[in-house]
Amino acid sequence: MLQKIFYIFIKIAVLFLLGLNVRRKELLPDTGPAIIVANHNSHLDTMVLMALMPLDRLKDIKPVAAADYFFSSPRMAWISEHVLGIIPVERSGADKSIDPLQGCYDALEQNKVLILFPEGSRGEPEKMTDLKKGVSYIAERFPDVPVVPVFTHGLGKALPKGSWLLVPFFCDIFVGDAFNWTGDRATFMTTLQERFQTLSKEKNFASWE
Amino acid sequence: MTSFHWAIAGIWGLLILASVIVFVISKRSEKDVSELVQRTQSWWVMIGIFTVAFLVSPVISIIVFGLISFLALKEYFSMIPTRRADRRVLLWAYLSIPIQYFWVYDSYYGMFAVFIPVYMFLFLPFASLISQQTDGFLKSVGTLNWGLMLCVFSISHAAFLITLPPVTDGGAGGPGLLLFLVFLTQFNDVAQYTWGKMFGRHKIIPGVSPNKTWEGFLGGVGTTFVLAVFTAPLVTPFSLGHAAAIGLIIPVTGFVGDVTVSALKRDLGVKDTGSLIPGHGGILDRIDSLTFTAPIFFHFTRFFFY
The missing domain is CATH 1.20.1480 (hypothetical protein mp506/mpn330, domain 1)
Structure with a gap:
């Protein structure tokens, strides 16, 4: 309920302040199990991907995010869990006995849709960094679950890391074709990398320095 | 109904007529006309928004x-x-x-x-x-x-x-002038496009906008001129001379606005300024001519009447 109200506001804000240019929205899975893999430029990434989903599907869409950031205080943790629906992942992996991705596995078994940002951190806005391999472990464990690459541009201009000032920009969201586990982790990661490459070349983006 | 309301009704009449023509074309043509259909649908939305705004306040x-x-x-x-x-x-x-x-x-x-x-x-x-x-x-x-x-x-x-207040008692005043400007500017865009599609041969400024032709430009200017002369008495205080002058100024400056935004797009290497209006592109693609006609028309009117 709280999540629905929150996202009604987000939907309005996203549509009015930002404005989205979504290509192939129909490829975006709203029923699980499925994995959405997106590049990461801004806190808005999760908001925008969630805002594209129908309201009554939100409870089954789970963004995966860093435990050290989103669960850093009790208040933050409560919001992250109940409003944003985040699955926490330990980045440092202090406790080796628990698989940091266990929450992701459980969610997929419950037919949820995961939203993953394999760049790990938002980093330099509008620049893609190397992808972390975590996603390949999940895909290996669930070889039949479709992996959907999503490339976003402009969100890092609107709200880059380290800034709280939202400046309106139109943002591009390019959804790619789903693919499955390729058989081994290295080829899976190259495939994913290539998918992002192709999507990012669909348009000439204005330079931003 | 005032003449202002008749003018709005006339625009809806034109829109319905255009939609019927597009419908017939889409049934008969073997080519893909989905963009034309989308364009027409978007016109319904845009004219709908403007009509509501005009009539409310x-x-x-x-x-x-x-x-x-x-x-x-x-x-x-x-x-x-x-x-x-x-x-x-x-x-x-x-x-x-x-x-x-x-x-x-x-x-x-x-x-x-x-x-x-x-x-x-x-x-x-x-x-x-x-x-x-x-x-x-x-x-x-x-x-x-x-x-x-x-x-x-x-x-x-x-x-x-x-x-702006009415110049004469019972005149349409500001809303009439705005309707006149927006209608003629947008109609001129469509007219230049249609004339160009049907008879376009000689390119007018290929380095900036390869689809623009002399036939489209002159056909558009002529059509808009005739329409301006006939509709001016309905919603504006213009005399025949004023109407004739503005009937040339709007299509010519509208064309300049259009190619100016085209030059900008060409420089940036983009086809459309956005994707907000299905079939048309972005909002700047739709208002490019208005960015030139609006200030020019405003000062023309202000100089002669206010």
Whole structure:
């Protein structure tokens, strides 16, 4: 309920302040199990991907995010869990006995849709960094679950890391074709990398320095 | 019903007629005409929004134009190269929109006429130098100011028309002038496009816009001229001479506005300014001619009647 109200506001804000240019929205899975893999430029990434989903599907869409950031205080943790629906992942992996991705596995078994940002951190806005391999472990464990690459541009201009000032920009969201586990982790990661490459070349983006 | 209402009814009549023609074409043609169909559907939405705004109140119309400025400026800023250091400056530029449209609402002509070209044009470079990043400063200032000029200052002239009082007793006043401007500007776009599609042979400015032809341009000017002369008595205080003059000025300046935005798009290597209006492209693609016709028409009217 709280999540629905929150996202009604987000939907309005996203549509009015930002404005989205979504290509192939129909490829975006709203029923699980499925994995959405997106590049990461801004806190808005999760908001925008969630805002594209129908309201009554939100409870089954789970963004995966860093435990050290989103669960850093009790208040933050409560919001992250109940409003944003985040699955926490330990980045440092202090406790080796628990698989940091266990929450992701459980969610997929419950037919949820995961939203993953394999760049790990938002980093330099509008620049893609190397992808972390975590996603390949999940895909290996669930070889039949479709992996959907999503490339976003402009969100890092609107709200880059380290800034709280939202400046309106139109943002591009390019959804790619789903693919499955390729058989081994290295080829899976190259495939994913290539998918992002192709999507990012669909348009000439204005330079931003 | 006043003549103003008849004019709006006439526009709906034209829209229905055009939709029937497009429907027949889409049934008969073997070519893909989905873009034409989308364009027509978008016209229904746009004319619907304008009709409601016109009939409800001038304030709604001013707000609608303010939103158009906002969307156009956002499209412009998203399309051009910008500097990270200028994020704050862009925000200031956006904030000038509610202020400029407040002067419109307040009918405060003196401030309306200078706020952007004097105060904002002087303030934005200052706001930009505060970041102390001089690399690309000149380019940044130039592009930001021109964006405000096209998307906010020019377009707000259309909105200012609506606040003008009737010249004669019982005249349509500001709303009539605004309707006349927007209708002729948009009709001229469609007319130039249609004439060009049907008879276009000789390219007029291939280096900027390869699809524009002399046949399209002259056909559009002729059609708009005739329409201006016939519709001016309905909604404007114009004499035959005024109507004939503005019937040439609107299509010619509209064409210039159109190719100016085309030059900008070509420089940036984009086909459309956005994807907000299905079949048309972005909002700047739709209002490109209005960015030129609005201020010119406004000052023509002001010079002769106010």
